[in-house]
Amino acid sequence: MRRLLLRLMPARAAAQITVIAIGSLVLANLVTIVALLVLLPPELKRIPNFPYVTDLIAIARMVEAAPAPEARAVIVETALAANPQLSRLPPEARTSERNLFWADRQLLDNLKTQVGPKVEALMLDHAPGRFGPPPFGVRFADGSGLAMTPASMAPPPRGGAFIGYLVVMLALLACLVGLLSLWAARAVASPLSRLAAAIDRFDPDRDTLAVPEEGPVEVKRLAGAFGSMAARIRRLIDDRTRMLAAVSHDLRTPITRLRLRADEIADERQRRAIVADLALMERMVGAALSYLRDGRASGSLTATDMPALLQTICDDFADLGHIVIYDGPMRASAVCDADQMTRAVNNLIDNAIKFGGKVSVRLDDSDTATIAIEVEDDGPGIAPEEREKVFAPFYRSDAARTLKEGSGFGLGLSIVRAIAEAHRGTLMLADREGGGLRVRLAWPRRL
Numbered sequence: 214m215r216r217l218l219l220r221l222m223p224a225r226a227a228a229q230i231t232v233i234a235i236g237s238l239v240l241a242n243l244v245t246i247v248a249l250l251v252l253l254p255p256e257l258k259r260i261p262n263f264p265y266v267t268d269l270i271a272i273a274r275m276v277e278a279a280p281a282p283e284a285r286a287v288i289v290e291t292a293l294a295a296n297p298q299l300s301r302l303p304p305e306a307r308t309s310e311r312n313l314f315w316a317d318r319q320l321l322d323n324l325k326t327q328v329g330p331k332v333e334a335l336m337l338d339h340a341p342g343r344f345g346p347p348p349f350g351v352r353f354a355d356g357s358g359l360a361m362t363p364a365s366m367a368p369p370p371r372g373g374a375f376i377g378y379l380v381v382m383l384a385l386l387a388c389l390v391g392l393l394s395l396w397a398a399r400a401v402a403s404p405l406s407r408l409a410a411a412i413d414r415f416d417p418d419r420d421t422l423a424v425p426e427e428g429p430v431e432v433k434r435l436a437g438a439f440g441s442m443a444a445r446i447r448r449l450i451d452d453r454t455r456m457l458a459a460v461s462h463d464l465r466t467p468i469t470r471l472r473l474r475a476d477e478i479a480d481e482r483q484r485r486a487i488v489a490d491l492a493l494m495e496r497m498v499g500a501a502l503s504y505l506r507d508g509r510a511s512g513s514l515t516a517t518d519m520p521a522l523l524q525t526i527c528d529d530f531a532d533l534g535h536i537v538i539y540d541g542p543m544r545a546s547a548v549c550d551a552d553q554m555t556r557a558v559n560n561l562i563d564n565a566i567k568f569g570g571k572v573s574v575r576l577d578d579s580d581t582a583t584i585a586i587e588v589e590d591d592g593p594g595i596a597p598e599e600r601e602k603v604f605a606p607f608y609r610s611d612a613a614r615t616l617k618e619g620s621g622f623g624l625g626l627s628i629v630r631a632i633a634e635a636h637r638g639t640l641m642l643a644d645r646e647g648g649g650l651r652v653r654l655a656w657p658r659r660l
Contacts (some may be wrong), residue, residue: 230398269361302358404428541576561588568592585655
């Protein structure tokens with residue numbers, strides 16, 4: 214039951230609060246009605262007499278209390294002259310034979326109780342064309358009587374008109390309650406929406422999390438907690454980068470000393486192996502530091518001529534004897550960090566060259582909101598189950614898991630994804646038509 218209710222609830226907080234408010238109002242009214250019907254004592258459930266019935270009771274008591282027939286006649290004539298709703302009861306008048314509502318029966322019982330056993334109480338039928346509470350009459354022991362007819366009321370709409378009237382009234386009530394509830398709910402949910410938008414825009418390398426602390430106390434506390442958390446994240450990243458930079462700097466000195474000492478080794482084979490291992494260690498430290506450094510925005514975001522940047526990169530690889538072709542528009546601009554984007558495209562092309570012969574670099578300028586760079590190769594591609602794993606630092610998909618010259622350390626795609634995320638973009642891998650791999654780097658034109 215709980216799961217069903219959760220599925221029926223709308224997704225947005227404001228809509229949920231509105232539904233809860235309207236449902237609570239309906240439930241409260243139902244509970245109140247049940248409580249009134251069950252818990253109220255009988256004397257409070259009794260319907261009070263209408264004013265015209267009370268007047269009839271008072272006149273009947275005065276007539277019964279009169280000491281002589283002459284006095285009774287004077288009271289009756291005076292009452293008839295003073296009250297236009299009062300009339301003489303016809304001798305043939307009888308109590309209505311129609312099915313009485315419980316309220317009508319209760320009014321008739323009240324009348325019988327208050328006029329006494331010597332007076333006959335009657336509930337009469339309406340005259341044709343009249344609508345409203347039923348008329349009542351009393352018949353005295355001498356056969357005379359009085360009838361009290363209430364003022365006529367406008368009849369309620371019937372059939373379809375009544376249903377339409379009821380639907381309109383309920384719809385207006387629901388709209389009024391819904392609008393007020395929605396306004397109150399948005400007043401509570403709007404600060405949460407602004408907080409979520411600020412968190413989505415937050416970049417620990419570029420700015421601080423500036424969230425206005427407004428709304429309910431809980432939302433203010435949440436905004437303050439997110440601000441403190443963002444500050445701790447920035448300090449953590451800065452400390453990690455400084456630590457690795459210090460380790461990298463400190464390792465270079467013993468690596469250099471070991472390289473100098475290796476030159477004194479007489480065995481040429483052993484000397485070359487040691488120097489190769491030292492060079493590998495130096496490259497690993499440099500690659501790890503590059504991963505942390507290139508995964509952070511430098512802040513130099515400017516409008517960049519993307520075709521010129523990509524054409525320059527392709528020309529540089531072509532000068533080294535590789536087949537790298539640029540395919541795309543000749544004029545297109547986007548905001549980015551040109552140095553980081555150059556590093557990202559270089560990494561993608563370098564990976565494509567390792568596993569394929571011909572590389573195509575394409576610029577997708579069709580979307581007005583985003584711009585994308587696609588690097589395609591004709592190599593073996595990457596299996597679908599491996600595509601998310603290759604983004605992990607130091608992960609290599611080769612089965613041997615060995616470090617060979619030119620094999621890399623598994624940081625190329627990790628650095629590219631970090632650069633994409635620093636530009637609030639995405640990096641996706643897909644199969645290329647005809648075989649091979651397509652890597653798509655997309656980010657917003659305006660950051």
